[in-house]
Amino acid sequence: MSMRERILNLDLIRVIAMVMVVLMHTVINFTLRTDFFATKLWFLLEPAIALSRTAVLLFFMISGYLMTSKRTSIKENFEKTIKRLCLPLAFFTFIDSMINLSKFNLVVDGWFGFFSHEMNRLMNEKSSPLWFLVVLVFLYFLNPLWQKVFAQKDGGLLAKYLTISALIFSILMAIVEYPSEKIGMLFSAPTYWLGYVFFYLYGGLAKEKFVNFKNNRFNFFLLIGGLGLAIADEFIAVYSQIKEINFIWNLYTSNYLSIPVMMMAIGLFNLPGYTLHVTTQIW
Secondary structure: OEEEEEEEEHHHHHHHHHHHHHOOOOOOOHHHHHHHHHHHHHHHHHHHHHHOOHHHHHHHHHHHHHHOOOOOOOOOOHHHHHHHHHHHHHHHHHHHHHHHHOOOHHHHHHHHHHHOOOOHHHHOOOOOOOOOHHHHHHHHHHHHHHHHOOOOOOOHHHHHHHHHHHHHHHHHHHHHHHHOOOOOOOHHHHHHHHHHHHHHHHHHHHHOOOOOOOOOHHHHHHHHHHHHHHHHHHHHHHHHHHHHOOOOOOOHHHHOHHHHHHHHHHHHHHOOOOOOOEEEEOO
């Protein structure tokens, strides 16, 4: 028997994020339909869909909160990353590929064409259902580096510097990536992961209390302000679709790194405060 400490507020955020993922991949089909636009049902479901886009960012912040403070050797981190991420990624990639194989025309494109297609899907953030695991693999392999950064006895100055730098990069990446996506894909999973470094490191800042995240007035401003901007973007996008208006920023908030989604995610992550710790017995 061993003792294990759990953070109830963090568990709550994790459960909410899980529900959001399910919601995002189901109810969103209604909010994007023009025949539901501006109805009572649309206004009822749209806030939930807008908020659900924060789920991915919340998972990254939870991972950073839990991992950056751990002190593990490079060997231990490597073994855990292989076991917890690489093996599940390989298994589900195989399952996903077998499903796609049943839909693929091997007679025309052959096996080489199929494997090329699958590798491109895996490395393409917009088409792979497993891209989240691909990004986490990059972040987890760098845990020894993150841990050294957060162990510095400088009041977290280096950690703050890297986190702020990552935030600036994430914002610039979203601004550049979204309109360019209208023409062609600019980023793949091996490069796109850089945009999520901020959220991983921000979780570490919250864990080490290097940042004051308990200002609930500011957190509610981020949450409500981001939600309002996201709903407005969705409204304009569907309206433009109905009126056949070609607007390059349509559905900007469908990008997880869009500014409104980032605002909501940070505000939502900060609100619990992470003060409820309990110790459980593990057999």
